[in-house]
Amino acid sequence: MDAFVTKSRDRCYFQNIALNSTNVNFLDFDRLAKHYADLVDIWLLVREWDGFAWLETRYEDMVADLPKEGRRVTEFLGLAWHEDQERFHEKSGKKQLFSPTYQDVTRPVYSRSVARWRYYEKYLAPTLPALEPYCRKFGYA
Numbered sequence: 001m002d003a004f005v006t007k008s009r010d011r012c013y014f015q016n017i018a019l020n021s022t023n024v025n026f027l028d029f030d031r032l033a034k035h036y037a038d039l040v041d042i043w044l045l046v047r048e049w050d051g052f053a054w055l056e057t058r059y060e061d062m063v064a065d066l067p068k069e070g071r072r073v074t075e076f077l078g079l080a081w082h083e084d085q086e087r088f089h090e091k092s093g094k095k096q097l098f099s100p101t102y103q104d105v106t107r108p109v110y111s112r113s114v115a116r117w118r119y120y121e122k123y124l125a126p127t128l129p130a131l132e133p134y135c136r137k138f139g140y141a
Contacts, residue, residue: 033127040134058138063111 025035071081
């Protein structure tokens with residue numbers, strides 16, 4: 001088996017997290033695509049509920065203009081945007097955090113994850129047709 005896939009399975013792809021009943025779905029790309037589809041199908045139904053207020057944001061939009069997108073999300077929640085929100089990482093770096101993604105919240109928003117999946121496209125190729133309808137629904141080509 002390819003080194004990427006083996007290493008990824010050991011580390012649950014990009015995070016070093018313990019295996020549990022949810023992320024066990026990440027051990028196989030077909031199983032992961034099915035898990036993703038199940039979750040997103042639920043979201044697509046829920047967002048159609050009458051009276052249910054929701055807002056979606058895309059990582060690419062956050063990376064492109066954090067203050068603009070952050071303000072949009074914050075105001076949707078009925079809160080005022082504070083310039084400190086753009087520098088969340090400064091405060092996070094001074095705290096002890098208990099999360100597999102602790103390193104990411106201690107850094108500014110970064111763009112290196114945008115379209116990172118393309119590096120692994122050959123591994124994902126068999127599952128892409130199942131995911132393509134979701135890409136379209138969320139505005140991705």
